[in-house]
Amino acid sequence: xxxxxxxxxxxxxxxxxxxxxxxxxxxxxxxxxxxxxxxxxxxxxxxxxxxxxxxxxxxxxxxxxxxxxxxxxxxxxxxxxxxxxxxxxxxxxxxxxxxxxxxxxxxxxxxxxxxxxxxxxxxxxxxxxxxxxxxxxxxxxxxxxxxxxxxxxxxxxxxxxxxxxxxxxxxxxxxxxxxxxxxxxxxxxxxxxxxxxxxxxxxxxxxxxxxxxxxxxxxxxxxxxxxxxxxxxxxxxxxxxxxxxxxx
Amino acid sequence: xxxxxxxxxxxxxxxxxxxxxxxxxxxxxxxxxxxxxxxxxxxxxxxxxxxxxxxxxxxxxxxxxxxxxxxxxxxxxxxxxxxxxxxxxxxxxxxxxxxxxxxxxxxxxxxxxxxxxxxxxxxxxxxxxxxxxxxxxxxxxxxxxxxxxxxxxxxxxxxxxxxxxxxxxxxxxxxxxxxxxxxxxxxxxxxxxxxxxxxxxxxxxxxxxxxxxxxxxxxxxxxxxxxxxxxxxxxxxxxxxxxxxxxxxxxxxxxxxxxxxxxxxxxxxxxxxxxx
Numbered sequence: 001x002x003x004x005x006x007x008x009x010x011x012x013x014x015x016x017x018x019x020x021x022x023x024x025x026x027x028x029x030x031x032x033x034x035x036x037x038x039x040x041x042x043x044x045x046x047x048x049x050x051x052x053x054x055x056x057x058x059x060x061x062x063x064x065x066x067x068x069x070x071x072x073x074x075x076x077x078x079x080x081x082x083x084x085x086x087x088x089x090x091x092x093x094x095x096x097x098x099x100x101x102x103x104x105x106x107x108x109x110x111x112x113x114x115x116x117x118x119x120x121x122x123x124x125x126x127x128x129x130x131x132x133x134x135x136x137x138x139x140x141x142x143x144x145x146x147x148x149x150x151x152x153x154x155x156x157x158x159x160x161x162x163x164x165x166x167x168x169x170x171x172x173x174x175x176x177x178x179x180x181x182x183x184x185x186x187x188x189x190x191x192x193x194x195x196x197x198x199x200x201x202x203x204x205x206x207x208x209x210x211x212x213x214x215x216x217x218x219x220x221x222x223x224x225x226x227x228x229x230x231x232x233x234x235x236x237x238x239x240x241x242x243x244x245x246x247x248x
Numbered sequence: 249x250x251x252x253x254x255x256x257x258x259x260x261x262x263x264x265x266x267x268x269x270x271x272x273x274x275x276x277x278x279x280x281x282x283x284x285x286x287x288x289x290x291x292x293x294x295x296x297x298x299x300x301x302x303x304x305x306x307x308x309x310x311x312x313x314x315x316x317x318x319x320x321x322x323x324x325x326x327x328x329x330x331x332x333x334x335x336x337x338x339x340x341x342x343x344x345x346x347x348x349x350x351x352x353x354x355x356x357x358x359x360x361x362x363x364x365x366x367x368x369x370x371x372x373x374x375x376x377x378x379x380x381x382x383x384x385x386x387x388x389x390x391x392x393x394x395x396x397x398x399x400x401x402x403x404x405x406x407x408x409x410x411x412x413x414x415x416x417x418x419x420x421x422x423x424x425x426x427x428x429x430x431x432x433x434x435x436x437x438x439x440x441x442x443x444x445x446x447x448x449x450x451x452x453x454x455x456x457x458x459x460x461x462x463x464x465x466x467x468x469x470x471x472x473x474x475x476x477x478x479x480x481x482x483x484x485x486x487x488x489x490x491x492x493x494x495x496x497x498x499x500x501x502x503x504x505x506x507x508x509x510x511x512x513x514x515x516x517x518x519x520x521x522x523x524x
Contacts, residue, residue, distance in 0.1 A: 054430060055429075056426055056429060056430065079432055079434065080432075082429065082430060082431070082432040083431075083432040085430075086430070086431075087426075087430040089423060089426065089427065089430075091423050093421075093423040093424060093426055093427030093430075094427065095424065095427065095428075095442055095446075096446065097445050097446050106431075106441055107431035107432065107433070110433065110437055110441060111431060111432040111433055111437070112432075155431065156430070156431070159431055159432065
């Protein structure tokens with residue numbers, strides 16, 4: 001593996017919330033264009049890990065390097081890192097006081113200082129990509145959950161991100177809306193963008209993941225390609241977890 | 249939710265609750281109460297042998313002299329009150345925002361200063377604060393009485409307004425910060441474009457109360473003889489001895505002003521809530 005090919009490098013990361021240790025000695029390397037799916041029981045530190053990757057939270061020990069830039073609290077690179085790393089949240093976190101189009105243009109206009117006309121052109125392009133070009137002038141509350149999540153994906157893409165982080169993007173959705181979001185994510189995976197997904201959608205994981213990561217109690221327990229991960233994982237705990245969520 | 253008044257009325261026919269909620273009853277009750285107050289005042293003044301002279305009041309609103317139309321003393325005082333309140337409110341809002349942001353910032357010093365100002369002002373009677381500004385700070389910084397009044401009202405209300413700002417900002421969902429941060433916005437940008445616009449709807453109702461409060465508390469500057477509405481009232485009474493007419497009138501003028509404010513803001517609130 002060439003070092004310049006590495007987009008995300010997590011080395012020896014610990015994370016404490018006062019005395020509680022949320023992450024213990026995490027090592028993870030993500031290459032450009034690689035698609036990683038992280039799963040594990042709730043409270044295992046999956047979300048904390050990816051939230052540390054774009055500096056929404058900060059790790060206590062070790063190092064996280066994104067595209068050659070260190071994630072450190074107060075660092076000037078943070079602003080660049082956050083522009084390069086898009087994030088999609090479980091609860092969408094769209095801006096309810098702005099229209100869909102404004103949600104998509106406010107980042108490029110205020111952060112990247114791009115002109116309104118160009119920002120709107122890009123926004124409409126990405127709205128088309130997530131299959132809801134006709135909703136541009138509505139407010140988030142007027143859209144269904146699935147549509148809102150697709151807008152959130154488009155909002156990140158508008159920043160011309162090179163890495164996308166997904167924090168359980170379908171967990172807050174009604175069952176019939178999960179697929180429309182997953183479809184968009186699969187299409188996105190095909191464009192060659194680097195993706196790190198926290199999700200329990202194992203069908204999606206099988207389809208797109210290059211590497212599966214299983215976490216428990218703040219540690220990475222298993223890292224494997226999907227073929228091996230789903231058929232013959234090394235750890236007992238991982239087998240048990242897969243047995244539970246694949247049962248139905 | 250289970251016992252909605254109109255449903256109750258439909259299912260049970262007559263109930264005490266539906267009676268109390270009906271419009272004619274409410275209006276009737278209101279009129280009875282108002283009548284009791286007016287009647288009480290009238291009776292009281294009659295036993296005192298008070299000589300009502302309402303016919304002398306209009307000249308204090310406006311006069312028609314040989315020079316033409318002229319505003320009366322009360323109107324001049326009202327303008328001064330509005331001027332004082334508006335200036336103090338604008339300054340208090342700005343200062344209040346600064347105090348709130350200091351309090352919400354991660355800086356220990358910022359928080360300490362903000363809490364210090366807040367507790368100092370909140371636990372001090374307005375009258376004492378006014379004396380402090382006029383008799384202590386006034387000579388030091390050579391403040392005239394009008395400036396001292398404005399500064400006093402500004403500082404007093406900025407502390408209260410800062411709490412309104414803080415509550416409004418905290419009421420915005422935490423995810424909004426994360427959403428803004430994740431697209432690369434700085435803290436200042438997140439405040440300006442994402443959080444503050446959304447907190448307005450949480451701040452409008454308490455802010456209305458604060459403006460009304462400010463207009464009324466501006467009356468206190470009459471103790472250092474700033475020529476606003478209450479001072480004018482006092483002066484008129486010492487000239488004419490018509491205490492009842494003049495204080496009733498002054499009270500009514502304050503009420504008209506604050507009612508206009510309340511109704512105006514609730515209209516804005518309604519429009520705003522439809523938009524989002």
